[in-house]
Amino acid sequence: MATIVQKFGGTSVGSIERIQNVANRVIEEVENGNYVVVVVSAMGKTTDELVQLAKQISSQPSKREMDMLLSTGEQVSIALLALALQEKGYQAVSLTGWQAGIQTEAVHGNARIMEIDTSRIRQYLQEGKIVIVAGFQGITENGEITTLGRGGSDTTAVALAAALQADKCDIYTDVTGVFTTDPRYVKQARKLQEISYDEMLELANLGAGVLHPRAVEFAKNYQVPLEVRSSVEQERGTIVKEDVSMEQHLIVRGIAFEDQVTKVTVQGLSKGLWTLPTIFTALANRGINVDIIIQSMTNNDTTSVSFSIRTEDLQETLEVLQSWQGVKVEYESQLAKVSIVGSGMISNPGVAAQMFQVLADCGVEVKMVSTSEIKISTIIAQEKMVAAVEALHEAFQLDEKAVVSS
Ligand code: ADP
Ligand code: ASP
Ligand code: MG
Secondary structure, eight states: EEEEEEOOOGGGGSSHHHHHHHHHHHHHHHTOOOOOEEEEEOOHHHHHHHHHHHHOOOOOOOOOOOOOOHHHHHHHHHHHHHHHHHHHOOOEEEETTTTTEEESSTTTSSSEEEOOOOOOHHHHHHHTOOOETTEEEOOTTTEEEEEEEETTOOOOOOHHHTTTTTTEOOOSSSSSSOOSSOOOTTTTBOSEEEEEEHHHHHHHTTTTTTSSSHHHHHHHTTTTTTEEEEESSOOOOEEEESSOOTTOOOOEEEEEEEEEEEEEEEEEEETTHHHHHHHHHHHHHOOOOOOOOOOOOOSEEEEEEEEEEGGGGHHHHHHHHTTTTTTTEEEEEEEEEEEEEEEOOOOOOHHHHHHHHHHHHOOOOOOOEETTTOOOOOOOEGGHHHHHHHHHHHHHTHHHHHHOOO
């Protein structure tokens, strides 16, 4: 018998009717003769609502209590799904993260999974039960409940699939697969039949929320075959795997974007070996994630550094920088990051040039740039974000060649 891990996201379990639909999708796999482990997210916008409740009490709630609070969302959906399956005549058992043996590092709010003791899950499977596991949560060595970061249920599913050596891991969501760009913003977006782990990892890290980046990391490291597909439609989704055929000759396979970016510039820093490590260590110690960094020499004595951050971290960043005497700090918010991704870039020079040309043609000023082997990211004005993505989508022919449906 094959083992299959299925994951259903928030929208897919957003109402009782949808939970019934999920139960039917689970039953299909059971009836196909598989052992089935199901991972679910909290219903609909529950996690956001819980965050809002906490914010009504505290502007900086303790991370431990936030984990305690947010982990309740998934506990509701596992129990409801187990009940739905039992009502339909199937044996099902729900497990919280700790009951499922998911041990994480001791970092509240964004913990990594360290180890999974699958013995309890395996035993239930042997007993003929469908096992339903709460996504997004785990427990530390000291028995503290942790969460895996927003969108982390994907990671629970892929990590479980790896630990159970499952034959496949299906991520059921509210779109029919991974698209060339977010189909909610760009109507020309096309579903990809397949995408490589590396490309998917870049897209996920650069803001394509369809998969949690750590889920893709796990899938790549443990070679878990992944499929992203719709929880409502029957059509096949997108396969995420190691090698992808280059028959489509696509240099760029997808475009990711995110808003709420701020560029911070610090001028008048004294030159010296310790300036950069001191600033960025101070920011890191406050948990501030710095993205693109540009250093420019201004005159003989001083240097200036610009970097991008998430706008939500701006206040804390300014607090950190205020402790430097004699420096001038400026910032620009209302920015966005638009990135093109594709492994074809490695062997094709001129992709950056083409990207800048397209952006210039539609009047978009590029404020910062960063590149890797398979991606180019630009920081631009937030108000131009969607127009820029649409123009790039067309220029790199994503609407034409990427069309693959099965
Ligand atoms: P779930 O609750 O099922 O985990 P998410 O909201 O986390 O669902 O992820 C699905 C969403 O990801 C889609 O509704 C879509 O708006 C967004 N998305 C962003 N980039 C892409 C992309 N390249 N392909 C498909 N969906 C994308
Ligand atoms: N419920 C969590 C969130 O909204 C985890 C997830 O959905 O993957 O972020
Ligand atoms: Mg998600």
